Amino acid sequence: MLRLDTNKNKPDFSSTEIRDPLNRVHIDVSQQPKIRVRNLDFYYDENQTLKKINMDIYEKKVTAIIGPSGCGKSTFIRILNRMSDFAASSKVRGEISLERRDIFDPEFSPVELRKRVGMVFQKPNPFPKSIFENIAYGLRINGVKNSHEIEQRAVKSLKRAALYEEVKDRLKESALSLSGGQQQRLCIARCIAIEPEVILFDEPCASLDPISTAKIEELILELKKYYTIVIVTHNMQQALRVSDYTAFFLMGELIEFNETKKVFENPSDKRTEDYITGRFG
Amino acid sequence: MKGKGEKFREKLIEYILFALSLSAIIFLAGIVLTLLKEAAPAFRDTGFLNMIVSKDWYPTYEPPDFGMLPLIAGSFMVTAIALMVSVPLGLCSAVYISELAGKKEKILLKPFIELLSSIPSVVYGFWGIVFLAPAIQRHFDLSSGYCALTAGIVLGIMSSPIIASLSEDALNCVPRSFKEASFAMGADRLETLINVTIPAAASGIITSIILGTGRIIGETMVVLMLSGGAAIITLSPMEPVRPMTSAIAAEMGEAAFQTPHYHSLFAIAIILFIITFILNMAAEKLAGKYRLKLGSHR
Ligand SMILES: Nc1ncnc2c1ncn2[C@@H]1O[C@H](COP(=O)(O)OP(=O)(O)O)[C@@H](O)[C@H]1O
Numbered sequence: 001m002l003r004l005d006t007n008k009n010k011p012d013f014s015s016t017e018i019r020d021p022l023n024r025v026h027i028d029v030s031q032q033p034k035i036r037v038r039n040l041d042f043y044y045d046e047n048q049t050l051k052k053i054n055m056d057i058y059e060k061k062v063t064a065i066i067g068p069s070g071c072g073k074s075t076f077i078r079i080l081n082r083m084s085d086f087a088a089s090s091k092v093r094g095e096i097s098l099e100r101r102d103i104f105d106p107e108f109s110p111v112e113l114r115k116r117v118g119m120v121f122q123k124p125n126p127f128p129k130s131i132f133e134n135i136a137y138g139l140r141i142n143g144v145k146n147s148h149e150i151e152q153r154a155v156k157s158l159k160r161a162a163l164y165e166e167v168k169d170r171l172k173e174s175a176l177s178l179s180g181g182q183q184q185r186l187c188i189a190r191c192i193a194i195e196p197e198v199i200l201f202d203e204p205c206a207s208l209d210p211i212s213t214a215k216i217e218e219l220i221l222e223l224k225k226y227y228t229i230v231i232v233t234h235n236m237q238q239a240l241r242v243s244d245y246t247a248f249f250l251m252g253e254l255i256e257f258n259e260t261k262k263v264f265e266n267p268s269d270k271r272t273e274d275y276i277t278g279r280f281g
Numbered sequence: 282m283k284g285k286g287e288k289f290r291e292k293l294i295e296y297i298l299f300a301l302s303l304s305a306i307i308f309l310a311g312i313v314l315t316l317l318k319e320a321a322p323a324f325r326d327t328g329f330l331n332m333i334v335s336k337d338w339y340p341t342y343e344p345p346d347f348g349m350l351p352l353i354a355g356s357f358m359v360t361a362i363a364l365m366v367s368v369p370l371g372l373c374s375a376v377y378i379s380e381l382a383g384k385k386e387k388i389l390l391k392p393f394i395e396l397l398s399s400i401p402s403v404v405y406g407f408w409g410i411v412f413l414a415p416a417i418q419r420h421f422d423l424s425s426g427y428c429a430l431t432a433g434i435v436l437g438i439m440s441s442p443i444i445a446s447l448s449e450d451a452l453n454c455v456p457r458s459f460k461e462a463s464f465a466m467g468a469d470r471l472e473t474l475i476n477v478t479i480p481a482a483a484s485g486i487i488t489s490i491i492l493g494t495g496r497i498i499g500e501t502m503v504v505l506m507l508s509g510g511a512a513i514i515t516l517s518p519m520e521p522v523r524p525m526t527s528a529i530a531a532e533m534g535e536a537a538f539q540t541p542h543y544h545s546l547f548a549i550a551i552i553l554f555i556i557t558f559i560l561n562m563a564a565e566k567l568a569g570k571y572r573l574k575l576g577s578h579r
């Protein structure tokens with residue numbers, strides 16, 4: 001991923017002002033954001049996938065990203081932990097800071113960033129290892145050597161991911177023997193074991209049945225106590241149920257960003273209204 | 282509706298193809314039967330176990346000795362040396378090509394590896410004679426450069442493309458989602474490679490090594506040209522050896538038809554066949570397991 005910024009100086013995060021005459025993107029200046037995104041442009045080759053995105057992600061809140069397929073939701077959250085680095089010939093312009101620290105700063109390694117900003121993917125992707133090893137691996141690469149501590153933290157995160165009771169007798173079995181919903185909760189457990197500050201969810205329920213989906217939603221509301229959460233979802237009801245803030249993306253633009261209640265009950269933009277009432281998308 | 286003639290033609294084609302595919306089995310059975318028939322007198326006279334454990338191979342002495350142990354040991358020695366060369370070489374190139382190389386490097390490297398595997402073995406042998414054998418002789422101050430080490434190194438180089446290309450396939454088949462999961466947890470490229478990508482491709486990699494081993498054991502021309510040809514049992518790689526294949530190739534011409542010598546050469550062939558058969562079965566089994574393991578994630 002190439003950075004296109006014209007000014008080589010460190011971005012100036014003191015300016016919170018953004019131009020938005022219609023106040024569709026509502027940024028709460030009284031809150032210190034966990035992640036701040038300013039004037040973010042993103043390109044795959046020459047195709048601009050994200051255009052001038054400005055938004056804040058608040059601490060210990062759930063922010064939902066909604067919008068039709070292909071509008072750039074996944075692209076957006078993958079930039080937040082720089083998984084976008086792996087997309088060949090992609091380019092980025094603009095500023096993103098995690099607690100006032102520029103995430104594109106060459107001194108801020110993506111590896112360190114990803115330890116603080118974890119991710120759960122659309123399709124459950126446990127490693128073809130045992131349930132226990134799935135969690136232990138992340139701890140080991142994060143420098144936890146003591147096997148007693150690894151075990152303790154694995155159990156703790158399995159409990160926190162509401163999976164422990166179901167798997168406590170089979171921790172040595174392959175993670176692939178779990179059901180889809182269990183696999184996804186294992187991926188969540190594996191992510192929270194390394195104690196990130198932010199967790200990014202990219203349509204975590206897209207491949208799950210309604211019961212598993214309900215469990216994950218419940219879990220997200222619980223996790224909100226400890227983590228800042230960003231969740232991409234296709235499901236309006238889900239956004240309404242789990243999120244505090246909602247961002248509506250359309251063709252690479254952030255059309256509306258506000259408290260979830262406001263976005264759903266009284267959208268400022270006609271296109272948002274059309275989308276949430278199911279008129280397109 | 283299809284006409285009757287057309288239907289008949291389709292059936293005919295089906296039968297012909299079936300017969301042709303059956304012929305593979307018939308050829309295999311024919312070869313095995315011939316081998317068994319010609320080897321039987323040797324096993325009967327000397328005894329199977331006796332043959333593979335006795336240490337003397339003097340087929341032209343009076344009375345002759347047909348102990349295959351030195352030949353088997355020679356094959357194993359050469360194979361072990363070859364694997365020490367081809368496994369690191371093949372795996373490193375596979376990892377480099379599939380995980381690290383950019384698009385352009387890939388396009389440049391892959392055809393070269395394929396080319397390397399298409400060079401006839403006699404050319405490798407020739408290179409060993411004019412270059413490697415003299416170099417080894419000088420370097421280790423030996424009376425002759427034709428020894429297990431020379432043959433092993435050349436075989437190793439020769440078989441590394443198989444290992445490289447099959448391992449590369451295996452690494453490529455590791456779903457991207459596994460690697461992404463690892464990176465998203467803050468692993469760097471090396472950690473991901475060692476802990477996630479290589480283990481996920483392990484059975485494919487092992488299969489490639491087994492198939493490479495089969496190639497090495499069965500290779501004849503290179504060992505005939507380079508191994509030195511002495512049927513002795515030794516632990517030193519600098520000594521000449523006489524692997525099974527080179528014994529067969531060198532002696533079949535001089536062994537008189539239907540003599541004990543002639544039959545015992547067939548017995549060697551049977552042993553070779555059993556070894557390669559086992560290797561292939563193992564590879565086949567592992568490959569199946571590998572598909573099962575990753576199947577749901579593809
Ligand atoms: N790796 C990539 N290379 C090139 N184009 C991509 C890549 N990933 C996504 N895109 C394109 O970027 C646009 C946004 O995709 P994405 O962020 O995945 O959308 P969403 O998650 O909202 O469905 C789409 O037009 C998609 O085709």
Ligand SMILES: [Mg+2]
Pocket residue numbers: 073074075
């Ligand atoms: Mg997406």
